[in-house]
Amino acid sequence: VRALAAPDALLDAARGGDRVALARLLSVVENDSAASRTLAAATWTAPPAFSLGITGAPGTGKSTLTDRLIAAALERFVADGAERPVSQVGVLCVDPTSPFSGGAILGDRVRMQEHALDERVFIRSLATRGQHGGLSVAVPDALAALSAARFEFVIVETVGVGQVELDVASTTTMTAVVVTPGWGDAMQAAKAGILEVADLFIVNKADRPGAADARRDLAQMLDLGAGRRDGWRPPIVETVATEDRGLEDVLDAVDGFRGHLRGPAGEARALARAAAMMRKIAAAGLARSIDALVSTPAFDAAAAEVAAGTTDPYGAVAALLSA
């Protein structure tokens, strides 16, 4: 029966805490189809979860950090009696280099086992989605789906590679960039435009030599930068994730940024995020129209005329688009 469940029923069940329904919901949203877009639309008006992006070069320890933060966040946010205690933590693992999706990545399986008995944790991998918009649309849609399922805190772990990393950073509420001791990482971050999107720097493996240097290098780069328009200076914290050291500092920084976002900066960010998502949706939709256009007999006929030199390609396209 569940296999045939209508999207609406899935959404209701996911809202009610049904994890199998939630997994299916994400699978639907992950696809690029008219049905998935309708369902995604239905999830978008829920109050958005606070999402923490964790990005950085391979080997910086992002996965371990994410694992330990799950536990720390549940304890901290549940325990500290904040305005809205977090009762469950979602994790989205984004790997644009992987052809797999749906939780098939090795690292997740390991984590699945670790957190398997904890009903407050939901972990999901996102890889590629169709050809239109791809991950840059799938990640915000997945966040919206988790928000609709009443998640209030979601960690989005991204492999730090180029455009996807920046795309995800524009999607999450806060972006933490993980580096390890050594000048190289900081330089790479600067080169890739990551300095501009980072709300927090985490120097992980800080028990290695050079942690203080890395911290100083990052601080200098921030000093050299023009400063952010929203007035937030990204904190730099040191962690040793494997030993649970520094996690409280990370959560303090999250709390600090959360407070910052209660001001006008939060509104500006929400607006920018909405506009970016709308732009992506428009672009994906127009890409679909092009695909539809080029597979019509009228397009083939017009191409034949262009090939024969009886019309020009600009005029032919204009005629097709106005028809």
Added chain:
Amino acid sequence: VRALAAPDALLDAARGGDRVALARLLSVVENDSAASRTLAAATWTAPPAFSLGITGAPGTGKSTLTDRLIAAALERFVADGAERPVSQVGVLCVDPTSPFSGGAILGDRVRMQEHALDERVFIRSLATRGQHGGLSVAVPDALAALSAARFEFVIVETVGVGQVELDVASTTTMTAVVVTPGWGDAMQAAKAGILEVADLFIVNKADRPGAADARRDLAQMLDLGAGRRDGWRPPIVETVATEDRGLEDVLDAVDGFRGHLRGPAGEARALARAAAMMRKIAAAGLARSIDALVSTPAFDAAAAEVAAGTTDPYGAVAALLSA
């Protein structure tokens, strides 16, 4: 007065052999504006020049090969009394890695000097064009402009880097891939998908050790491939461009492919090229509409509603697009 010349007048002057007008025409076409697209459209119904794309990794000697082929082609095609003797040769230098355009690239300046006294030769660099479509639209438009100016043979020299290389290959009548002795180049060609688009392989610097090996490697790769649907097997020729060796073999291969294209393969190719150009034009046009859409007050208002959670981004975009 010339600075104010209308596009139509430019086109007429270029057709009449005015090289300054032709240079201006290409500058207009190179830009991304409504005027440039109107002008480009006007050039497209001329009989297309035969264009030979020359691509390959840096250091394979493409520039020297192009230089020597200019002279050889003028002699051969003018002299051999073929159906339509070539009276002038155009050269487009495409360098996607260069921010310069309009003939500012060093290699061209050298060539300019070499061919400066030869009125039958016209050399032009193309770098970036606007943001919509960029070089993938600018190159076919420049070819159309040269065709309108009665050029019948154009060499398009491209730095062999990724997508642009493949884009240009889909634009030219014939694509020659230049490699040097050594297995590396052939492997790289296979990896980059170049084997599929090559109509001719040129093993340049063939006086170096390993030329026979390179030829054999390429032949084996062609054997391993599924074979081309159009029945053409790309010849493999050896050249030493610095000594003018092998140029006749290249021109023989061009003649052979020209003959091949007189059959159904030529029609299929012209159709594919027209369809590809139309697709690029449609994509560039839709990208412009997105830019226009996101800069309207209505878009800002809708984004504010999405940010406030009173509507979803999919619905908002649909409403904007239907308005």
